[in-house]
């Protein structure tokens with residue numbers, strides 16, 4: 143089967159003052175894959191997502207998402223990409239049903255279709271019984287669940303999830319991981335997920351990318367990264383081990399180049 147690239151970057155770069163947050167990034171995400179985006183705090187993951195969404199302008203370089211240029215066609219991007227940010231914000235006075243109703247109307251979904259979808263989504267994310275509570279009284283995990291329902295309401299082709307399981311209880315985390323897998327398998331949604339939970343990323347990702355100080359130092363499937371790093375077959379290492387190996391190598395490299 144032909145591999146189609148749905149996201150591609152060309153030397154994508156973001157400079158804040160003296161600091162280069164994203165440094166000549168070149169990578170591609172394939173249509174229909176789950177891509178795990180790894181890297182320490184401040185590596186440039188969120189900045190990359192914001193540029194791909196057209197919410198932050200690149201200092202240099204370009205990107206394409208589902209055939210659109212985020213700088214020139216940000217509205218087109220918003221139609222096809224669902225984005226769950228690190229911190230989801232809601233109107234405190236609205237209930238989940240009202241929140242989804244509002245978002246659905248913004249996206250011009252027909253009323254009947256919208257009502258059906260709201261029901262399905264609230265069940266899917268486990269918020270059915272809290273459907274009429276005010277969101278202001280929600281716990282972090284409940285907000286996260288509502289955030290997922292919100293990004294799914296417009297049936298996106300691509301999902302950007304920034305630390306989606308942060309703050310969820312183990313059950314909620316598990317549910318969300320299963321949901322991401324299902325959306326990918328059943329609806330063919332391409333997923334770009336950033337996370338510090340290496341075990342989860344390993345479980346769901348077809349390929350992963352490791353970003354450190356704005357540079358992508360490794361991209362590939364677990365098997366490819368394992369072969370590159372350790373030269374052994376699949377199943378003999380964890381993403382956790384690989385990640386730390388890449389990390390140490392990068393740190394050593396930096397010490398060398400600074401001396």
Ligand SMILES: Nc1ncnc2c1ncn2[C@@H]1O[C@H](COP(=O)(O)OP(=O)(O)OP(=O)(O)O)[C@@H](O)[C@H]1O
Pocket residue numbers: 158161162163181182183184185186187188189190
């Ligand atoms: N609006 C901004 N203004 C100035 N600097 C910024 C801004 N946003 C991000 N940065 C800087 O860019 C770098 C990358 O930040 P970014 O948020 O992309 O990291 P991240 O990989 O998402 O980290 P985390 O895992 O903590 O979420 C950091 O050094 C950060 O301080």
Ligand SMILES: [Mg+2]
Pocket residue numbers: 187188189228304
């Ligand atoms: Mg971030």
